[in-house]
Amino acid sequence: MKENLQFLHAFLKNPTKVGAIAPSSPELANTMISGLKPDKENIILELGVGTGAITKFIEPILPDGESYLGLELDEKLHATLRLTYPHLNIIQGNACEAYKIHKDSGLGKVKYLVCCLPFVSLPKVVTEEIYKQIDMFMEDGCTLRLFQYAHGYYLPPALKLRERMRNRYGKSKRSQLVLKNVPPAYTLTWSTI
Numbered sequence: 039m040k041e042n043l044q045f046l047h048a049f050l051k052n053p054t055k056v057g058a059i060a061p062s063s064p065e066l067a068n069t070m071i072s073g074l075k076p077d078k079e080n081i082i083l084e085l086g087v088g089t090g091a092i093t094k095f096i097e098p099i100l101p102d103g104e105s106y107l108g109l110e111l112d113e114k115l116h117a118t119l120r121l122t123y124p125h126l127n128i129i130q131g132n133a134c135e136a137y138k139i140h141k142d143s144g145l146g147k148v149k150y151l152v153c154c155l156p157f158v159s160l161p162k163v164v165t166e167e168i169y170k171q172i173d174m175f176m177e178d179g180c181t182l183r184l185f186q187y188a189h190g191y192y193l194p195p196a197l198k199l200r201e202r203m204r205n206r207y208g209k210s211k212r213s214q215l216v217l218k219n220v221p222p223a224y225t226l227t228w229s230t231i
């Protein structure tokens with residue numbers, strides 16, 4: 039409940055950056071982590087940690103804290119995350135610099151890129167920069183998983199994202215529609231491993 043309020047507050051302060059009115063549901067979180075097997079040499083990088091709605095489900099599949107790196111832009115959300123997950127590497131940072139932040143962290147290779155960023159509402163220039171960062175991880179061999187809300191699925195930014203990824207990484211694997219989420223969403227997966 040507290041998390042929902044904090045999330046809503048962050049949304050009202052900055053709707054385009056947060057991009058959702060509620061954190062992801064347990065059902066969406068479980069779909070986002072389905073099949074991921076991180077370890078120290080093959081870590082999960084989560085972009086846009088928010089209140090940790092997905093992190094909560096990532097945590098139990100981590101063999102140790104070194105198998106995960108999280109990035110969250112919002113200072114207040116990040117401060118709360120540090121208290122909730124003191125044993126996890128969660129950095130207050132911009133996904134536009136994700137590749138360098140990961141390199142500087144000294145952690146293992148990013149095998150799983152769990153991307154929770156609101157591409158539909160982010161400024162185009164920010165989106166383009168984050169795509170470049172994603173490309174660098176994908177060049178190193180990586181699985182990219184993200185979600186798209188059903189109501190925005192056919193909006194130009196969502197279509198463009200899928201077209202861009204398809205042109206580079208082939209057809210995505212799409213999950214069934216996760217109805218128990220506000221709003222309902224699909225997860226999409228591309229892999230270069």
Ligand SMILES: C[S@@+](CC[C@H](N)C(=O)[O-])C[C@H]1O[C@@H](n2cnc3c(N)ncnc32)[C@H](O)[C@@H]1O
Pocket residue numbers: 055056057058060061062085086087088089090091092109110111112115131132133134154155156164
């Ligand atoms: C849709 S919310 C998802 C939060 C959470 N992962 C979930 O699924 O409930 C998007 C999050 O991305 C963060 N964000 C937006 N732009 C970012 C950026 N450039 N770098 C890092 N985080 C960003 C927002 O502050 C917000 O917490």
